[in-house]
Amino acid sequence: MREITKEEREQGHEFLPKFDAHGLLIAIAVDSRTREILMVAYMDEEALAKTRETGLAHFHSRSRGRLWLKGESSGHFLRVEEIRVDCDQDALELVVQPEGPACHTGARSCFYRRIDGNRLESFES
């Protein structure tokens, strides 16, 4: 495999996703309407390919060690409208339209608490 330069990765127009030693990259799902971060998870090459192919967010579940279609059990799929990539191409931002609450707890976003001193405070943003 040819060496990819820092210049190509950061300034180029070729999509060259950089998976880590475990074959994973970070994927952050953001609501296209509100811009709120809904959830963050990992993708491997298979999850990324399935996401691009189907338009539905797929991740790699580290705990279950397998491909995970977000919404496969809840029906709360994330429809991907756009995929953004960061400078070194080891993280993706998925701009999505959520079909229901994104969090398995039933919250719209997984980020429903903030640190307040040494405690967590719940909020609905």
Add this chain to the structure above:
Amino acid sequence: MREITKEEREQGHEFLPKFDAHGLLIAIAVDSRTREILMVAYMDEEALAKTRETGLAHFHSRSRGRLWLKGESSGHFLRVEEIRVDCDQDALELVVQPEGPACHTGARSCFYRRIDGNRLESFES
């Protein structure tokens, strides 16, 4: 160390950050004014403590294997206004006021390209 239940971690008001096997968790910096994702990186226990202590975002650089104060060489610090935590407490959202471009390339955000077919397209959001 006592066992932390799923209920405590997801619904509790105690901050119980969950570091992975490498002692890391994901931290996503978001602009408090525009809500734009600026960058994503990892934090270890030390970086989290320093961030909370100083109000400036610190990360753990995996490539350099050390604590990294964002802006230490560029002066482009991220002032942390709020820290949000996700359901299982293995990811943080830092709501920040950036002092200059957040990306080392000079871009305001590290996410300055989107996938367009098989190419990357640059944009300024």
